[in-house]
Amino acid sequence: MPTLSHFSIFLSLSFIVQALHLSSGQSFIGVNYGQVADNLPPPAATVKLLQSTSIEKVRLYGADPAMIRALANTGIGIVIGAANGDVPALASDPNSASQWLNSNVIPYYPASNIILITVGNEVLGDPNLMSQLMPAMQNVQNALNAASLGGKIKVSTVHSMAVLAQSDPPSSGSFNPSFQDTMKGLLHFQRDNGSPFAINPYPFFAYQSDPRPETLAFCLFQPNSGRVDSENGIKYMNMFDAQVDAVRSALNTMGFDDAEILIAETGWPYQGDNNEVGPGVENAKAYNGNLIAHLRSMVGTPLMPGKSVDTYIFALYDEDLKPGPGSERAFGLFKPDLSMSYDVGLSKSSQTPSTTPQTPVNPSPKPTTCWCVPKSGVPDDQLQASLDYACGHGVDCSPIQPGGACFDPNTVQSHAAYAMNIYYQTSGRNPWNCDFSQTATLTSQNPSYNGCLYPGGST
Numbered sequence: 001m002p003t004l005s006h007f008s009i010f011l012s013l014s015f016i017v018q019a020l021h022l023s024s025g026q027s028f029i030g031v032n033y034g035q036v037a038d039n040l041p042p043p044a045a046t047v048k049l050l051q052s053t054s055i056e057k058v059r060l061y062g063a064d065p066a067m068i069r070a071l072a073n074t075g076i077g078i079v080i081g082a083a084n085g086d087v088p089a090l091a092s093d094p095n096s097a098s099q100w101l102n103s104n105v106i107p108y109y110p111a112s113n114i115i116l117i118t119v120g121n122e123v124l125g126d127p128n129l130m131s132q133l134m135p136a137m138q139n140v141q142n143a144l145n146a147a148s149l150g151g152k153i154k155v156s157t158v159h160s161m162a163v164l165a166q167s168d169p170p171s172s173g174s175f176n177p178s179f180q181d182t183m184k185g186l187l188h189f190q191r192d193n194g195s196p197f198a199i200n201p202y203p204f205f206a207y208q209s210d211p212r213p214e215t216l217a218f219c220l221f222q223p224n225s226g227r228v229d230s231e232n233g234i235k236y237m238n239m240f241d242a243q244v245d246a247v248r249s250a251l252n253t254m255g256f257d258d259a260e261i262l263i264a265e266t267g268w269p270y271q272g273d274n275n276e277v278g279p280g281v282e283n284a285k286a287y288n289g290n291l292i293a294h295l296r297s298m299v300g301t302p303l304m305p306g307k308s309v310d311t312y313i314f315a316l317y318d319e320d321l322k323p324g325p326g327s328e329r330a331f332g333l334f335k336p337d338l339s340m341s342y343d344v345g346l347s348k349s350s351q352t353p354s355t356t357p358q359t360p361v362n363p364s365p366k367p368t369t370c371w372c373v374p375k376s377g378v379p380d381d382q383l384q385a386s387l388d389y390a391c392g393h394g395v396d397c398s399p400i401q402p403g404g405a406c407f408d409p410n411t412v413q414s415h416a417a418y419a420m421n422i423y424y425q426t427s428g429r430n431p432w433n434c435d436f437s438q439t440a441t442l443t444s445q446n447p448s449y450n451g452c453l454y455p456g457g458s459t
Contacts (some may be wrong), residue, residue: 030057221290267314272327297394372424396452
């Protein structure tokens with residue numbers, strides 16, 4: 001039995017916060033809208049699709065006027081980007097920044113809810129542009145200030161994880177020394193203007209470089225034995241948290257412990273070339289579905305508990321014209337015909353079923369009520385991993401603590417059953433929420449006993 005007492009109050013509150021966010025939307029869930037494709041649906045259709053989901057922010061890689069216009073009066077937050085090719089002109093001429101703003105922001109704001117401008121994408125890997133990034137961002141900020149939009153629209157840039165010289169263990173996270181001076185200037189600018197530090201963590205690539213089964217489970221937010229940070233003793237249960245906390249450590253080391261982190265991109269491809277390790281529908285569904293559940297739990301990361309970082313999932317659609325391996329063209333959550341590539345529980349209709357009582361015209365079979373329980377014969381060590389996973393992801397495990405209604409019998413099997421079920425019931429009741437690395441199954445037999453009640457729900 002794990003030591004859960006120090007979690008109990010926090011997890012209970014987290015569960016309440018999760019419920020509130022489920023009812024009011026998830027402002028921390030965004031999506032990337034790439035346009036390297038020749039088969040994308042019309043902007044109006046895309047906006048209607050977004051409105052049918054719990055996605056509340058969309059990131060554009062440029063400043064497509066048709067898409068910005070179509071998003072007007074929806075309330076959806078919009079991130080627009082100045083391309084890497086725009087950086088030299090923006091850096092060298094303040095008038096260029098004003099003209100860029102007059103073309104891409106002023107005609108649409110505030111009807112179109114532009115919240116952030118990203119100047120360049122992963123620029124620090126380009127020595128020709130690196131020295132121009134800071135002047136470009138400053139000129140864009142000055143243009144915003146001149147238009148009385150300073151503070152209303154933020155200015156940032158997006159980094160790859162390559163800006164870190166070290167990320168393992170997370171507490172040792174540090175920036176590449178060759179970027180130190182530039183990074184310090186950027187961070188001072190962003191602190192002065194209240195803008196977030198935007199980064200692109202991809203557990204998918206971490207798995208490709210270490211394709212062991214235990215690494216896959218760690219990357220997919222699935223039950224695993226965890227990885228202990230040797231510097232501070234913190235156990236990490238997933239790669240996303242480890243990567244984000246490595247960034248947090250690097251920022252803290254530089255003296256910017258107040259810098260807000262924004263996840264500009266993260267995702268998993270649902271197919272790829274035969275020689276690629278990791279792509280697949282089940283893996284993509286597990287990563288994105290569990291990531292969304294993790295964000296909704298509001299459990300946060302070990303170094304940033306109790307909140308969810310703004311996270312933009314890559315991507316809304318496949319981009320059929322992108323070069324590179326097949327996986328590059330298979331990150332889309334949706335197809336160009338607006339159908340789902342796979343279901344990760346983003347649809348509003350699947351999250352908020354109607355509570356209005358309805359009388360059926362004709363009797364029909366009742367929906368099956370299901371509970372999630374361990375499969376028979378699963379070893380205790382695997383069940384313990386599932387128990388740790390569920391109780392570490394925002395569900396209320398207080399009933400299986402000493403004195404709780406479900407503490408007895410005090411066995412790993414019994415406690416894991418309760419934790420698995422409460423996780424399944426609060427994460428969307430999707431089949432993949434009752435997988436636990438194939439150690440759990442759904443049953444129609446109510447496992448409640450004595451005063452221990454197992455919440456149930458219809459499928």
